[in-house]
Amino acid sequence: MDLREVEIKRIEKISELLLKAARAVPSEKQHWKPMPTGKSAHEILAHLGMANYFFAALLQGTAPAQMSEPKTYDEAIKLFERSKAELIQTIRSVDPARFNEKRTMPWGEERSMKDLITSPMPHMAYHWGQVAYLQTLWGDQENRF
Numbered sequence: 001m002d003l004r005e006v007e008i009k010r011i012e013k014i015s016e017l018l019l020k021a022a023r024a025v026p027s028e029k030q031h032w033k034p035m036p037t038g039k040s041a042h043e044i045l046a047h048l049g050m051a052n053y054f055f056a057a058l059l060q061g062t063a064p065a066q067m068s069e070p071k072t073y074d075e076a077i078k079l080f081e082r083s084k085a086e087l088i089q090t091i092r093s094v095d096p097a098r099f100n101e102k103r104t105m106p107w108g109e110e111r112s113m114k115d116l117i118t119s120p121m122p123h124m125a126y127h128w129g130q131v132a133y134l135q136t137l138w139g140d141q142e143n144r145f
Helices: 003-023 041-060 073-093 113-118 120-137
Strands: 102-104 110-112
Touching: 003 041, 003 073, 003 113, 003 120, 041 073, 041 113, 041 120, 102 113, 110 113, 113 120
Parallel strands: none
Antiparallel strands: 102 110
C-alpha cells in the first residue's frame, strides 16, 4: 500500500471518529463556547470543512476558494463530509513521482506534496480532540471510540 492509501485510510478513520462525536453534540450545545475566544463545535466543523478544501487546492496547485461559513450545524457536518471526499479524491490523484515537488503556501513557506498529503489527518485529529473536550465540559463523559 502506498503513502496515499495509508493516509486515506487514516483520514477515513479520524473522520469516522470526528463525525461520531459531532453527531452526539446536543442541539443546544452546537454553538456553545467555553469562553468568548473559544470555538464552538459548529465553528470547529466549519473550519475543518474549509481546511479540507484548502489542502485539496494546495495539492491540485490551485488557489483555495473563498468560502462562507455554513449557517447551520447540519450544513457544517455536510461541508465536512463533502470536503473530506474531495480531499480523498485529490490525494488519490497525486502521482507518487511528484511527492517531493514543492508547493508555496499562502504565507510563503514551502512544503512538499508528501507533507501536504500527510498533514490533513493530524489536523483533523487535533480538532476531533477539541470537540471531544467540549463534550466533557458540559458533562458528557461517554466514550465514543
